[in-house]
Amino acid sequence: MADGARAEQRQPRIEQRIAARRERVHVLTGAVCNNNCIFCMEEDREGRRVTNSATTDETVQWILEHNPGVEEVCFTSGEPTTNPALPRWIKRTRAAGVPVISVMTNGRALSYERYTAGLVAAGLNRVYVSIHGHEAKLHEGLTRTPGSFAQTVAGIEQVARLRRYGVALHTSTVVTNRNLPHLAPIYRFLRGLGVDQVVFNVMQANGRANTYFEQIFPRYRDIAATFSSFVEEQSRSEPRPMAFLVDIPLCTTGEVPDFNRGYVERYVHFEPARASVPIEPGPVTTLPGLPAGDGLVQLRRADLDEAARLKRDACASCRYDDVCEGVWGNYVRRHGWDEFTPVGRAAT
Numbered sequence: 001m002a003d004g005a006r007a008e009q010r011q012p013r014i015e016q017r018i019a020a021r022r023e024r025v026h027v028l029t030g031a032v033c034n035n036n037c038i039f040c041m042e043e044d045r046e047g048r049r050v051t052n053s054a055t056t057d058e059t060v061q062w063i064l065e066h067n068p069g070v071e072e073v074c075f076t077s078g079e080p081t082t083n084p085a086l087p088r089w090i091k092r093t094r095a096a097g098v099p100v101i102s103v104m105t106n107g108r109a110l111s112y113e114r115y116t117a118g119l120v121a122a123g124l125n126r127v128y129v130s131i132h133g134h135e136a137k138l139h140e141g142l143t144r145t146p147g148s149f150a151q152t153v154a155g156i157e158q159v160a161r162l163r164r165y166g167v168a169l170h171t172s173t174v175v176t177n178r179n180l181p182h183l184a185p186i187y188r189f190l191r192g193l194g195v196d197q198v199v200f201n202v203m204q205a206n207g208r209a210n211t212y213f214e215q216i217f218p219r220y221r222d223i224a225a226t227f228s229s230f231v232e233e234q235s236r237s238e239p240r241p242m243a244f245l246v247d248i249p250l251c252t253t254g255e256v257p258d259f260n261r262g263y264v265e266r267y268v269h270f271e272p273a274r275a276s277v278p279i280e281p282g283p284v285t286t287l288p289g290l291p292a293g294d295g296l297v298q299l300r301r302a303d304l305d306e307a308a309r310l311k312r313d314a315c316a317s318c319r320y321d322d323v324c325e326g327v328w329g330n331y332v333r334r335h336g337w338d339e340f341t342p343v344g345r346a347a348t
């Protein structure tokens, strides 16, 4: 048996990895974003500004005190680096003993050396940078923000220089019709910059991605086939490409090596109960405890997505049923169920 095949056998399979994943706490940090991505999930920018502006020092303290033992706190939503409180909140999180402190960012502000070094000195030790192409034309056609590519690349380079201090560098590339043909050059470009893990996120058929669905949303079967070919080709020069495909129903990715099938972390975030933004859909748990009248609601990814994703009766026979979140209703309504065939439970 080849070494690669033995290693493959030792790793828990994708459904086991998903079942064992831990919950990450998200802190809503950026009231605004300085990119304008065509597929942005957060279409309601004013709603996000109102909700995320409500995160204060007290909110962060409350979250840290009420989530003892959490493994990762991630500062996210909007563009977290636009919030001047970010270094302070990272410092508090480190003081609370959280092992992994991360930020999800477009990386542009990280191009400033002193700023990035300051975040790392405060305790930041994992960075997820969104980048959607290996060239300015491709990336900026999707971010619709001139100049964003050079800054994001410079941000990645700054973080790469700090990896020796224990900072993990991951990227997130949202897969669209435009960049799907370029997975290999995108991967090689990012690995060449020093990225540890290159994640290809399939679009979520919500927000702007639904508005522009016909223009930019690839078929799942095409994504799986293209990714699979890319991994196969890359494996000839790199035994285990550090590329991961996430947010795609597992029944469509059977041809992808199990190692390269990724998953989205479970997460929970908190937002003010009195936020003027309607929360769609429920259910939520109200958590009192902040200054009078400022209770928080706790929202999990499943709370936000469940009503928008569907399964059909046949899914009950699928080996992935327990860990599968279903298929976006907005996708099924356009393309039907033909791509989604339950995978036999006895299959290996």
Ligand code: SF4
Pocket: 249, 250, 251, 252, 311, 312, 314, 315, 316, 318, 319, 320, 321, 324, 325, 326, 327, 340, 341, 342, 343
């Ligand atoms: S449960 Fe249904 S949608 Fe999910 S992987 Fe299985 S067949 Fe696909």
